Amino acid sequence: MSEQQEVLLRVENLCQYFGPTKAVDNVSFDIKKGEVFGLVGESGCGKTTTGRSIIKIYDITSGSIYFKGQRICAGTKSYRDAIKEAKKEKRTCKDDKRIAELNEIIADNQAEIKKAKFDHKHSDHEYAKRLVAETKEKYAKKLEQATSETETKALQKEMKDALRVAKKTKLITKIQMIFQDPIASLDPRMTVREIISEGLVINGIKDKEYIDKRVYEMLELVGLVREHAGRYPHEFSGGQRQRIGIARSVVMEPELLIADEPISALDVSIQAQVINLLNELRERLGLTILFIAHDLSVVKYFSGRIGVMYYGNMVELAETEELFAHPMHPYTRSLLSAIPLPDPRTEKQRVRIIYNPLASHDYSVDKPSMREILPGHFVRCNDAEEQQYKKELGL
Ligand SMILES: Nc1ncnc2c1ncn2[C@@H]1O[C@H](COP(=O)(O)OP(=O)(O)OP(=O)(O)O)[C@@H](O)[C@H]1O
Numbered sequence: 001m002s003e004q005q006e007v008l009l010r011v012e013n014l015c016q017y018f019g020p021t022k023a024v025d026n027v028s029f030d031i032k033k034g035e036v037f038g039l040v041g042e043s044g045c046g047k048t049t050t051g052r053s054i055i056k057i058y059d060i061t062s063g064s065i066y067f068k069g070q071r072i073c074a075g076t077k078s079y080r081d082a083i084k085e086a087k088k089e090k091r092t093c094k095d096d097k098r099i100a101e102l103n104e105i106i107a108d109n110q111a112e113i114k115k116a117k118f119d120h121k122h123s124d125h126e127y128a129k130r131l132v133a134e135t136k137e138k139y140a141k142k143l144e145q146a147t148s149e150t151e152t153k154a155l156q157k158e159m160k161d162a163l164r165v166a167k168k169t170k171l172i173t174k175i176q177m178i179f180q181d182p183i184a185s186l187d188p189r190m191t192v193r194e195i196i197s198e199g200l201v202i203n204g205i206k207d208k209e210y211i212d213k214r215v216y217e218m219l220e221l222v223g224l225v226r227e228h229a230g231r232y233p234h235e236f237s238g239g240q241r242q243r244i245g246i247a248r249s250v251v252m253e254p255e256l257l258i259a260d261e262p263i264s265a266l267d268v269s270i271q272a273q274v275i276n277l278l279n280e281l282r283e284r285l286g287l288t289i290l291f292i293a294h295d296l297s298v299v300k301y302f303s304g305r306i307g308v309m310y311y312g313n314m315v316e317l318a319e320t321e322e323l324f325a326h327p328m329h330p331y332t333r334s335l336l337s338a339i340p341l342p343d344p345r346t347e348k349q350r351v352r353i354i355y356n357p358l359a360s361h362d363y364s365v366d367k368p369s370m371r372e373i374l375p376g377h378f379v380r381c382n383d384a385e386e387q388q389y390k391k392e393l394g395l
């Protein structure tokens, strides 16, 4: 795998249920380092829930989430279901060989549950352990090749510092989320300085001078000024509040930023400014971004790949240009038909496609799943639809 292709985040069969509501149901995707991945879909389709699952706000129902190769979230429902099923079959089973098989299935899934619970709880610690081991290995090699005592001493000091950082690294703080509502997400009783530095303080940083320096740096980075540090959120406009929210996230030096509709509550005139700011930060800080939005027009110019969600399911996933060139799922087509066209003549002829799932699909027998129709272009469809899509493409 090349450096550019490194997968930073992998979401595998994510399910997040709230009682009977399947807010996210079996969603899988990955985000590569440096990429902007757009997640699009109408209100209530599970976008925010996906983001909140990734930052461990929930004990997810089922599936796994990996960040930097470390499993940070794991749900157990699929394993529990498999055990239940096996036990049920065992009750009426007379075949000794099959019973032995079922016992093995039960034991395997019990082990998976144990592993899932361990990873969910100890991901930070396990990652720090891994970093420490990697750091030691790296310096062991360097020390071996050192040619003088001064070099050895310098390396030893460097290693000590690197180990201190490695031990204290909390993996989960490397993922930060900018919230949908810039007003509700900032505590009105805290000053901007307190808001931006809260994460640092929680991480045990006490040096007031260092904290102030970081706060001022962040304010300037997001286009505000240091005089703003002593003020309260209500003294700012919506766009400025979103900048404060961005500063609060970026101060933690995240590698992945989840931007949950960061501009939908803002005035159209301010929207472009915030998008430009995110783009600039991505370049300057090497951020990877999961960008959540209602409609495709916002993510089009910003995202390398786009995932389209509908009612808890991912229904289509492709590179941005490819998705616009060959939209296949009827829901994606309806989203595209909602985008106004720049040319007034063609705009007049634009026909809105309304998506009606019951009329569009017959999933009574032939069941749908995510399938790769073109390289890297996945669509949720059944056998009949897959054939249809391929035929339309002349494949
Ligand atoms: N904490 C919760 N408890 C119960 N149900 C929830 C909870 N959070 C979300 N839901 C439900 O899960 C579904 C998905 O919600 P979610 O907020 O993820 O949607 P969304 O795609 O972000 O929508 P929007 O575009 O309006 O922000 C909705 O039906 C919502 O009512």
Ligand SMILES: [Mg+2]
Pocket: 047, 048, 049, 180, 260
């Ligand atoms: Mg939302």
